[in-house]
Structures are given as structure tokens and as C-alpha cells.
Amino acid sequence: MAQEGARSNTRVTHAQVRPLAKLKEVYAYHELWRTLVRKELKVKYKNSALGFAWSMGNPLMQILVFYVVFAVFLKSAIPSFQFFLMSGVLPWSFFSTTLGASTTSITGNADLVKKVYFPREILPLAGMGSALVHFALQSFVLLGLLAVFRYPFIGWNLLLIPAALLVLIVLASALGILLAAINVEARDTQHLLEIVLLAWFWFTPIVYSIRMIFDKMSVRSIGGINLFQIYMLNPMAPVVAAFQRAIYRQGYTMLDGHRSNVLLDVPYSWYLWRLGAVLGGATVLMYFAMRVFSRYEGNFAEEL
Amino acid sequence: MDPAIQVEGVSKRFRLTQGRSDTAKERFVLAIRRPRLLRTRSHNDLWALKDIDLEIDHGQTLGLIGANGSGKSTLLKVVAGILRPTTGKVLSYGRMASLLELGAGFHPDLTGRENIYMNAAILGLTRKETDRHFDAIVAFAGLDRFIDEQVKHYSSGMFVRLGFAVAIHVDPAILLVDEVLAVGDEAFQRKCLDRVRTFQREGRTIVFVTHAVDQVRQLCDRAVMLSEGKIRAEGKPAEVIATFRKVVHGDLADDPGGGNGGAGERMGTGELRIGRVTLLGGDGAARSRFFAGDEMVVAVDLEVKNPVDDPVVGIAIYDDRDQCLFGTNTMLREVHLGKVSSDARVSFRIHDLPLQEQRFYVTIGVHSSDDSHIYAWQDKAWSFEVINRGPDAGILRIPCEIEIEVTRANGSAGVAGVASGSGGDAGADPGAGE
Numbered sequence: 001m002a003q004e005g006a007r008s009n010t011r012v013t014h015a016q017v018r019p020l021a022k023l024k025e026v027y028a029y030h031e032l033w034r035t036l037v038r039k040e041l042k043v044k045y046k047n048s049a050l051g052f053a054w055s056m057g058n059p060l061m062q063i064l065v066f067y068v069v070f071a072v073f074l075k076s077a078i079p080s081f082q083f084f085l086m087s088g089v090l091p092w093s094f095f096s097t098t099l100g101a102s103t104t105s106i107t108g109n110a111d112l113v114k115k116v117y118f119p120r121e122i123l124p125l126a127g128m129g130s131a132l133v134h135f136a137l138q139s140f141v142l143l144g145l146l147a148v149f150r151y152p153f154i155g156w157n158l159l160l161i162p163a164a165l166l167v168l169i170v171l172a173s174a175l176g177i178l179l180a181a182i183n184v185e186a187r188d189t190q191h192l193l194e195i196v197l198l199a200w201f202w203f204t205p206i207v208y209s210i211r212m213i214f215d216k217m218s219v220r221s222i223g224g225i226n227l228f229q230i231y232m233l234n235p236m237a238p239v240v241a242a243f244q245r246a247i248y249r250q251g252y253t254m255l256d257g258h259r260s261n262v263l264l265d266v267p268y269s270w271y272l273w274r275l276g277a278v279l280g281g282a283t284v285l286m287y288f289a290m291r292v293f294s295r296y297e298g299n300f301a302e303e304l
Numbered sequence: 305m306d307p308a309i310q311v312e313g314v315s316k317r318f319r320l321t322q323g324r325s326d327t328a329k330e331r332f333v334l335a336i337r338r339p340r341l342l343r344t345r346s347h348n349d350l351w352a353l354k355d356i357d358l359e360i361d362h363g364q365t366l367g368l369i370g371a372n373g374s375g376k377s378t379l380l381k382v383v384a385g386i387l388r389p390t391t392g393k394v395l396s397y398g399r400m401a402s403l404l405e406l407g408a409g410f411h412p413d414l415t416g417r418e419n420i421y422m423n424a425a426i427l428g429l430t431r432k433e434t435d436r437h438f439d440a441i442v443a444f445a446g447l448d449r450f451i452d453e454q455v456k457h458y459s460s461g462m463f464v465r466l467g468f469a470v471a472i473h474v475d476p477a478i479l480l481v482d483e484v485l486a487v488g489d490e491a492f493q494r495k496c497l498d499r500v501r502t503f504q505r506e507g508r509t510i511v512f513v514t515h516a517v518d519q520v521r522q523l524c525d526r527a528v529m530l531s532e533g534k535i536r537a538e539g540k541p542a543e544v545i546a547t548f549r550k551v552v553h554g555d556l557a558d559d560p561g562g563g564n565g566g567a568g569e570r571m572g573t574g575e576l577r578i579g580r581v582t583l584l585g586g587d588g589a590a591r592s593r594f595f596a597g598d599e600m601v602v603a604v605d606l607e608v609k610n611p612v613d614d615p616v617v618g619i620a621i622y623d624d625r626d627q628c629l630f631g632t633n634t635m636l637r638e639v640h641l642g643k644v645s646s647d648a649r650v651s652f653r654i655h656d657l658p659l660q661e662q663r664f665y666v667t668i669g670v671h672s673s674d675d676s677h678i679y680a681w682q683d684k685a686w687s688f689e690v691i692n693r694g695p696d697a698g699i700l701r702i703p704c705e706i707e708i709e710v711t712r713a714n715g716s717a718g719v720a721g722v723a724s725g726s727g728g729d730a731g732a733d734p735g736a737g738e
Contacts, residue, residue, distance in 0.1 A: 010395070010396070010397050010398075011385060011395070011396050011400075012393055012394070012395050013382065013383075013385045013388060013389065013393060013394040013395075013396075014388070014389060014392065014393030014394070031425060031430050031431060032425045032426060032428075035421060035422055035425035035426075035431075036425075039411065039414065039418070039422050042413075042414060042418065043411055043413050043414065046413045046414070046454075047413070109409075111408065111409070112408055112409050112426065113386075114386065115386070115408045116386070116408045116409070116426050116427065117384050117385030117386055117400070118426065118428075297388060298387065298388025298389075298390075299319075299387075299388075301381065301386045301387050302318060302319075302387070
């Protein structure tokens with residue numbers, strides 16, 4: 001037994017860990033990851049009558065409020081506004097839930113971190129995992145609604161979803177790992193995050209259309225740089241735009257007296273390029289995040 | 305032998321918490337006001353481990369000993385992977401588990417069943433493996449009826465049993481134990497020890513950290529002593545323990561925790577008072593540390609306030625669990641003091657101290673012969689330590705001989721051989737009777 005175990009459980013602990021080796025180790029612990037995700041979901045809805053139904057609460061309320069405020073009060077001219085909203089709110093909700101859960105994942109599991117060895121990246125990734133399960137459930141509800149309202153969304157456009165989702169997962173995980181490590185040293189991170197997310201939400205085209213930003217900003221520039229390009233530096237902008245393009249039918253709206261598209265007049269390749277750029281950035285960020293995480297990780301047990 | 309654990313040039317630096325700022329604001333303020341402080345903080349570093357090299361073979365049981373702050377727990381945590389070394393590396397071959405993880409990750413809202421899977425996954429078991437051990441775990445913990453109850457309804461005993469049951473079913477090749485044998489009730493401690501012995505028989509590697517040198521002597525086949533983050537001695541447990549004693553206590557030099565203490569409960573009507581109490585060796589020199597089998601004299605100086613008739617002076621010796629091991633007084637020994645009107649010294653001479661390896665406490669009382677008045681009484685105000693240099697374990701030194709005879713004749717008749725040894729006296733008489 002010992003011999004057999006010796007091969008499969010060899011472990012090297014030293015000061016610096018290369019992110020690639022770490023990634024392999026994280027994968028080796030995927031079973032723990034699944035167990036932690038399951039635990040997080042179970043604990044969250046334990047002893048509540050409605051259980052998982054509550055996971056719908058937050059995004060549904062957001063969508064309802066925005067719908068009432070923008071479509072009813074402000075008479076926003078975006079047709080089928082509820083579906084436009086949903087296609088942006090759901091990925092955003094996944095993103096912000098992941099960051100929130102990841103950031104406190106190390107500090108919230110001090111008990112474990114101080115007592116047992118496992119690659120600690122599993123903890124923020126488990127936060128991402130449980131957000132992903134919620135995202136999946138919410139997506140089913142969205143699909144159901146689309147079907148009930150006979151909203152024509154089936155087509156090649158749907159192929160943007162896996163691409164956008166992949167980018168979103170890598171981006172959210174990378175940020176989550178980074179924030180989790182920083183939060184151990186400076187607990188302000190979790191509070192700061194809430195504020196930053198609030199601003200970030202409004203700088204992402206979720207309740208308004210990206211087309212509006214394009215029309216107003218692309219004609220201006222600061223220091224020779226197009227304002228729209230600056231706006232698009234927000235990595236969530238292309239991600240959310242891609243989700244919208246994937247689900248929301250090209251509707252028309254009146255903008256400054258002209259009939260124009262709700263979304264950008266661009267081919268799918270534009271989205272793919274943008275997503276590719278974000279994926280590249282997110283991968284670099286992931287590498288950086290794992291380096292930082294590794295550096296802090298050696299001291300987690302002391303800091304908690 | 306192939307190694308189970310290789311520690312290569314491991315050092316660990318701790319940043320001292322003093323002057324550390326935990327919030328970004330404090331850091332920011334510090335950076336603006338005292339940028340030098342921010343930079344020079346690293347000078348307050350503490351090296352908990354310095355350049356440790358250690359190889360532990362498969363099947364070995366290694367005891368890590370050392371004074372508080374010597375780095376032994378840090379070393380165990382580095383080996384466990386919980387702390388990352390600042391320099392150097394640790395290689396380990398085989399699944400590792402440790403008894404310091406009892407119930408790690410248990411969530412009060414989950415049922416016992418759910419927590420078993422959770423805990424097992426954290427300790428590195430796959431779901432399939434847990435399925436296989438599940439019934440055994442439940443049976444060991446004795447929780448069949450409660451396994452689908454939420455853990456928050458468990459008693460603390462049930463909680464610990466469940467944690468322990470999972471830990472021992474993880475089937476580790478390397479087991480790390482940190483002081484766990486010192487906590488919990490006696491039954492639990494015995495269970496832990498039994499398990500450690502079973503693991504030893506099964507040829508697993510065990511590393512354990514403890515203050516109880518007695519356990520190292522009993523369980524380990526090798527010991528390592530750390531001091532100020534460095535390996536100070538390693539080898540056979542008895543030798544390492546001897547070095548440990550010498551370094552930490554200066555052998556028979558005065559024991560700072562022992563001797564004349566003003567501590568302890570004091571009472572009495574005060575006609576007679578207990579003055580100086582001195583513990584002496586057979587040579588008449590005051591000391592607070594003795595070898596098992598030494599001669600020990602407890603000399604009690606009485607101070608007289610008001611002369612009394614025929615007082616009784618007594619002593620009692622307690623172990624560190626408050627168990628009275630021995631007590632006697634002048635009346636029981638039919639020694640009459642008569643009328644005491646001037647200061648006097650009463651000495652209790654114990655030949656051949658029958659104690660081993662522990663700290664013991666002395667209570668002294670002076671009362672009237674009819675027991676109606678307690679003149680003076682001081683509870684466990686003095687202590688002394690006994691160092692065991694013989695091979696035996698436990699707190700009492702009991703002479704014992706071992707004999708072996710064949711009780712079922714196998715072919716040839718008669719007694720095949722008799723071996724005997726008198727364990728209690730081996731080398732334990734350094735200065736008795738001088």
C-alpha cells in the first residue's frame with residue numbers, strides 16, 4: 001500500500017511554485033473541488049423551504065426593477081427589454097458572485113487552511129464553481145422564459161455563448177484567486193470590492209446598449225485615443241456584449257431620431273476577436289494571480 | 305531504506321506581528337508618514353527554522369522534541385505542507401494525514417454523512433474510496449443512529465469520534481501527530497495511542513511532536529531535538545532526551561519552576577509558621593531536580609510565634625494531576641516534638657526516591673495533635689522534578705524483574721531458559737547514600 005501510495009502521492013514543498021505545476025496539482029484535487037462546491041450549495045440552502053429557488057431571487061429582482069425603471073418609467077426604447085436585460089444580468093451576476101465568494105474564501109475557511117494541506121487555489125475556485133451552478137440554473141429559467149414567450153433566439157448566434165462563457169470563467173477565476181490572496185493580508189479588499197463592483201456594473205453595457213456608447217463616444221477622443229476604445233478596455237464589456245449578441249435578437253431602436261440597431265453593426269468575428277483579446281489578458285492575469293497567490297500562500301496559516 | 309520524507313535545507317522566516325498593519329489604510333498611512341518603517345520592518349524577522357536537513361525512512365517513528373518556540377511545530381507544519389518554507393524544500397512520498405485535522409471542515413449544518421464525505425475529500429480520499437470505508441467509519445464512531453442528523457446536534461464527544469474515525473480510515477502512509485495525545489479525555493488518548501501503535505505495526509511512517517518525553521521514549525525509534533530552529537541532537541530517543549534535558553534544564557542545575565515557592569494555598573491559625581522549606585539531595589546540597597532512586601530530604605523550618613505543645617508536622621507529595629502519591633507526618637511515625645518554643649527544623653528523609661520522570665508537588669502542614677487546630681498549611685507550594693535514567697515508563701519507579709519460561713513443552717521437556725533483569729535499578733543511582 002505504501003509503495004503504491006508513494007508513486008501517486010509524491011509531493012514537493014518549496015518556496016516558489018511554478019504556476020503550471022500548480023495548475024496540474026489543482027486539477028489533481030478536482031474531486032475536492034466538486035465536494036466543496038456541493039458543500040457550499042448545500043450549506044447555503046440548508047433549512048430553507050424554497051432552497052435553490054432563492055438563487056433566482058437576486059437576478060430576477062434586478063431584472064424586474066431595471067425593467068420597471070427603464071422600460072416603464074424612462075421609456076427606454078429597447079424592444080424586448082426583459083430579454084436584453086437577462087442576457088447581460090446573468091453573466092454579470094456570475095461574475096460578481098464569483099468575486100464576492102472567492103475574495104472571502106480563504107479568510108472564511110481559516111479552519112481548514114490552518115490544519116490541512118491542499119492547493120489553496122481550490123477555495124476561490126470553489127466559489128467560482130458554486131456561482132457557476134447558480135448561473136446554469138438561472139440560464140435554464142431564461143431559456144424557459146424565451147421558449148414561453150416564443151422569442152426567436154435559436155441560430156448560429158448561440159455559438160458565441162461557449163466562447164464568452166469560457167472567457168468569463170477564466171477572467172472571474174483569475175481575479176478571484178488574486179483577490180482571495182490579497183484579502184488575507186488586507187481585509188479591506190472585501191469591502192472595497194463591493195464598491196468597485198457597483199461602479200463596474202454601470203460601466204458595463206448591461207442596462208443600456210453598447211450601441212449607445214459607441215454612437216456617443218466613438219466621435220470623441222482623449223489624446224488621440226477613441227473614447228469608445230477606452231470604454232472597451234473594461235474586459236466585461238466585450239463579454240457581456242457577446243452574451244447579448246448570442247441571445248438577444250437584433251432589434252431596432254430610435255436613437256437621436258435615427259432608426260438604429262440596439263447592438264453594434266459588427267460581424268461575429270468582431271466579438272470573437274474581442275473575446276480572444278480578453279482571454280489573452282485573462283490568461284496573463286491568471287498567471288500573475290497564481291504567482292501572487294503562491295507568494296502569499298506560504299504565510300496563510302500564520303496570517304489567519 | 306527509501307525515505308518517506310526528505311527535508312532539504314529548510315528555513316522558515318516569520319514576520320513578527322508587532323508593528324504590522326493589517327488594513328490597507330494603515331499601510332497607506334504608514335507608507336506616507338513613515339516610509340522607512342515600512343521598509344525596515346523586515347528586520348524584525350524571526351527565523352523559526354534554520355537550515356534543517358532531515359531524512360525519515362518508511363516505517364520509522366520519529367519524535368520531535370524541543371522547548372517551546374524551538375520550531376518543532378513549525379517543522380511539522382512545513383512537512384505537512386501547511387506552511388511553505390522560505391528556502392529549501394520538503395519531499396514526501398506517500399499519502400499524508402495528520403491527527404491534528406480531526407474534523408477539519410466539518411460544517412455544523414451538514415449531516416454526519418455529508419460531513420464524512422467532506423472531511424474525507426479534504427484529507428485526500430476520493431468519493432469511491434470514501435464509499436468503500438463509509439460503513440467502517442460509521443461503525444467505528446458508533447453513530448449509526450445519528451449519521452443523518454446535522455452535526456450541530458452532536459455532542460462534542462460524538463464530534464471528535466467522527467473526526468477521528470475519518471482520520472484513521474484515510475489510510476495514510478505517513479501520519480503526523482502534533483500534541484494531540486495531550487488533549488481529550490483519557491479514553492480518547494488511549495485510542496489515539498492504540499492507533500499509533502497499530503500504524504507502527506503496519507509499517508507506516510509516523511512523525512510526532514510532543515512535550516511528553518515519556519511518549520517519545522515509549523513510541524519512537526528515533527528522536528530529533530530542535531533548539532532555536534536548528535537540529536540540536538538526533539538519534540536514539542534515550543540519548544536525545546538526555547541531551548534535551550541537559551540543554552534545556554542544565555541537567556541537575558537548579559530548576560527555575562521548582563524549589564521554594566510562595567505559591568499555593570496558605571492557611572492556619574499562625575501559632576507556628578512554616579518558614580523555609582528546603583529540598584536537599586543525599587549530599588546535603590539544596591536542589592530541585594533529582595534522579596529516580598536518589599535520596600531526598602524535605603527540610604521544614606518552623607518559626608514559632610506562640611509556643612505550642614506537641615505539634616504534628618506532615619508532608620504530602622502530589623503528581624501533576626493532583627493525585628496524592630504519598631503522605632506522612634510526625635504523629636504517624638510516632639515522633640514526638642514535645643513543647644515547641646523555639647524555631648526548629650523537621651527533616652523528612654526519603655531514601656531511594658521511588659518516582660520517575662515528572663514534576664511533583666509538596667504540601668506541608670502543621671497542626672495540633674488532636675487535629676483541632678491547623679497552625680500552618682501550605683498546599684503544593686514546592687515542587688521538584690525527577691529525571692528518569694532507567695528504561696522504564698510511568699511515574700512510579702517499581703523494581704521489577706522479568707522472567708521467561710516455556711509453559712507448553714514443544715518436544716523437549718523442561719524449562720528452556722530463564723532470563724531476568726532488574727530494570728528499576730539500571731544506572732539510576734548517581735549519588736544515593738553518599
